[in-house]
Amino acid sequence: MSITIIKGKAMKQNRRDFMQNTAKGTALTSFAVSVGPISILGANERIRMGGIGAGDRGTDRLRAAQRLGAEIVALCDVNQLMLDHAREVLGGAADRYEVHQDLLERDDIDALVIAPPDHWHHDIFIDAMQAGKDVYQEKPLSHTIEAGARMVEAAEKANRVVQIGNHRRSGKHWHDAYQAIKEGKIGEIKWIRTYDCRDWSKGDPYQARGRNKNLYDPNKINWKRFLGPAPSRPYSSDRASAWRWYWDYAGGLLTDIGAHNIDVAMWMTDCEAPRSVTANGGTYLLDFWETPDVVHTTMDCGTFSIDFSVVFTNGHDGYGHVIYGTKGTIVQENSSVKIFAADNREKPTVEWPMNDEGTAHMQNFLDCVKSRKPTNSPIATAHKVITACHLSNIAFRKETKIKWDAQRQAFI
Structure with missing residues (x-):
């Protein structure tokens, strides 16, 4: 069954404001380390999340959040086949988007996992901060030193909860x-x-994945949008899937x-x-x-x-x-x-x-979304690294x- 990619629409209920209001009065100076027993969120406390970047890592992080009680309501990727795959893995209920700004228009999303190729980290993160979202930003933080500095500035200005995916910090x-x-x-x-x-x-394995037409069909990838701020180049399955190994x-x-x-x-x-x-x-x-x-x-x-x-x-x-x-x-x-x-x-x-550092790291993020306390891997620290x-x-x-x-x- 085919699924239509939809535009984001504002929802009546602003859950993010509700979460913030319930956390008023919480001290922000203590350092919370969620490395103990995993606590599952109660049904009436569920955090609604979206994912931008539906590849292996983004899907893994969203799956971890889902296991810990979060609800995955929206996914965004330029590759329709990877988007379909991630949606199925996550239960088949999430709305799909090709343009991340459309997803960010929704005010019923409390938090995001941002996990596209590194050259997109800066622009999507800045947009997420401006949209008032809490963010689990997959590592590495930035594609350049300058981009990282701007991301730190944006996070400080927005005063959102930000966890960078350097998950050793939750070991x-x-x-x-x-x-x-x-x-x-x-x-x-x-x-x-x-x-x-x-x-x-x-x-x-990333090269092999790129040659799998069930996941990487150039007719199902918005290649121009994949390139984004990077130099224009013809489609390449190696670049599309094994992008980690290209300087662009x-x-x-x-x-x-x-x-x-x-x-x-x-x-x-x-x-x-x-x-x-x-x-x-x-x-x-x-x-x-x-x-x-x-x-x-x-x-x-x-x-x-x-x-x-x-x-x-x-x-x-x-x-x-x-x-x-x-x-x-x-x-x-x-x-x-x-x-x-x-x-x-x-x-x-x-x-x-x-x-399990990865699970503990996501638990810490979800805890901090509710408590408004600093995360284990704050953006300023990750920028130095x-x-x-x-x-x-x-x-x-x-x-x-x-x-x-x-x-x-x-x-x-």
Whole structure:
């Protein structure tokens, strides 16, 4: 059965105002960390949500919100087939839109998940702020440093609840690790090594997805609108589906994965910004990528350094962080976080299992929509993190060391 894409219309009941009114008097200065048991929203408290960007990640985030009690009432995407697929996955009840401004006209939507390609993040986010919506903005925050700064300004002006999808911030294990660091358990941190290694030697799944005509039919995609602010180019299934690896639309692995790994490194050290950044690597296997499939960046942060490696040609090392202090080491490898004393590398002194960060992150957002408290991953913090990632890409592309003045937000 075909479904007509409709224009957004204002609804009689303004639920967003109701949610705000019930939250009046709530203090906004405390930092809420929803990392405990998952609480399902009551039927009379349901948050009505829309999604802009109906790809795999956007649908996953909306599905998480739905499992936690939110009602998904509207979806928007330029790809009609992906829109149909997302609508079906989410229960088949959401209205469909091709133009995000039409969805934003509705005043019965309390909150949004924004998850289009990165080059659209800025414009859609700004429009959402102007429309008075609360937003779960998928990472990476921005396509450029300048765009991120404008997004922060818009969020501060709108005074909306904003959660950036750097979901490590909702990992209870990372809050425990941060507390251990503050208590001096590993001494002074001098080096952080973080990595994400995946085996895509048999091919890029996004490229394969783009060749599936049941999901990517050029006759069912508004290609001009997909390009949006990006340069005009003819339709390409690789660009439509594997957009993460093209500079026009994204920053490749350093921003897509770095938004998580660099976030943890900067959080654990209270780092505002690196002083200088270098990067090297290349496209060694996935030859249709413009961005590197193996890349390493080193950040000098004044009293310590961060080394981040992301490799999509071999998955042997998996995913992890190692935080080296003068008295001990924190090691996260795949499913646990451990502390080792400097004189005993065999047996950890403390070990924490890792919770479901993604679900906890969405729970925190939904909680904050109702309480109006700050989220675990506020936009100003996420901007600092993604700025470091953008600096790494600039260093890689210019093949030089980049020096950064965080106070002036300017290159040296």
